[in-house]
Amino acid sequence: MRLEVGSVQVDEIRWGPSTRFSNGTLTLDRDEIEELVLQDSQIERTRAEIASPGDSVRIINPNDKIEPRVKVAGRGVAYPGYQGRPTEQVGSGRTHRMAGLAVIDCLDYSAAGESQAGEDRTWSRDEHGTLGNDWPEGVSPDFIDVSGPGAQLKPFGTLHNLCIVIQAPSGVSADEQHGVSQSAAMRVAERIAETVRNVQPDYVETFDTQPRPDLPSVAYIPHLASFEPQVGPRGRFGSAVYGQGRLSAPWLLESTELMDGAVAGSGHTWIMANNPVVMSLARRHGKDVNFLGCILQRTNWTNQREYVLAAHRAGVLAEKLGAQGAIITTDVRGQRWVGTMLTVQECENRGIDVVLLTEEEDNENGAAPALLFAPTELKYVVTTGTGDVAGGFPAVDRVIGAIDEPTAQWYKAFPPLHGRYGIAHVADYYGYGSQSYADY
């Protein structure tokens, strides 16, 4: 497949009388954006806000993050299958992306309550306090600072962010709330992406996936948690492949399909469309590697035998593709880690050299094992860092992400963070942060 990706750089974002893009400046009609969100009658209240790098702003309740992209030539739509979008195969033709921009839906549950007992726990809404005693009460670890030391750890701290604050509808499941919220964010992202359909991009990269068997052959095997055990096979929450979030045998996708957003959902959308592993291998394809494509391995199987089966199937695919090497990443640690390690083991046993890319687990001051489970076949590991925020988080002037005024705690300075496992402030599985392998 052959895909041209045209990057249009967004240098500034501001409110104005109409939604348009010109000379690096994205002007947004706030009323139009909010009306787009309110098209869904389940959403009663919303507010659009802007957070740009260097602003004294903290974004709370972030859900998905979407980079506006539009297909200008070739089959399908950007982010195929996402919350019911068309599922035609993507990855060829031409796509325009808005570099430096993210649309973030901030889903405020505070007024909704539980639609069934235990929902808050299932969806980690009761994570308050997991950061330790020196953190203010009522603060959860999942927030984004766009200034200060914390801004360097996530890509969104360095982007212009259009935040769509949404009051979660009451009386429906958490899964449906996510679906409603993500659909709204995608309506907005699609509208904004239209402004660059006919814009000359700042630069264009061309990716051709034509096999080059004369070069060393490498596959990429990301592990992606499925939320089927929590939300069923048709659930709307979690990372999905062409909209399918269910537990399944591994999927084989071309790198260009990921660039068109074929893997998306629940916080993964921006990251998977810009996945540094995919982009690096795709850029080197035909130069010094033969990038075979992506074997997407689902996790959240419910026992070891299921994980063993999944690992075997990924190994069979990699071997049949002719992989000599594989880069493997994990996702949502815990039991998912076992599945990741079994895939490593399986590939190595089939003679495929594996490099594991992972964050470090050091939150117990060295008392816990560095890796929960590591078979002897695991030979090469590259770190994406510890997730430490040494300098802490300065107090902020503005907090975005709550429909009504958030508690005063959210404006405060937060102490330094040590470690990342279980804290979920930073989850850098792919090396996009400033602590990634690029620094080592």
Added chain:
Amino acid sequence: MVSALPSVPLTLGAHRVVRGIRVEHLCGDPTLSPESDRELMLLIARTALRAIKTQVQEPTLFEREETQAPSVHRELVGAS
């Protein structure tokens, strides 16, 4: 220790590990009839008792002896 993912406790040095059913239903299977679910639960409990009476030199995995009704084999294929 009863675990659906025995690799973890075995790595961490648990002496005796009994294979459980699933992460979310360790000692039973709610997709079975109440009678079969109870049989399965008892089978795991008996395996755990057998394990605790057995001398071990290293972390050891105990499989349950599936001599009961065929329904317990569902664990092998049970994608939930």
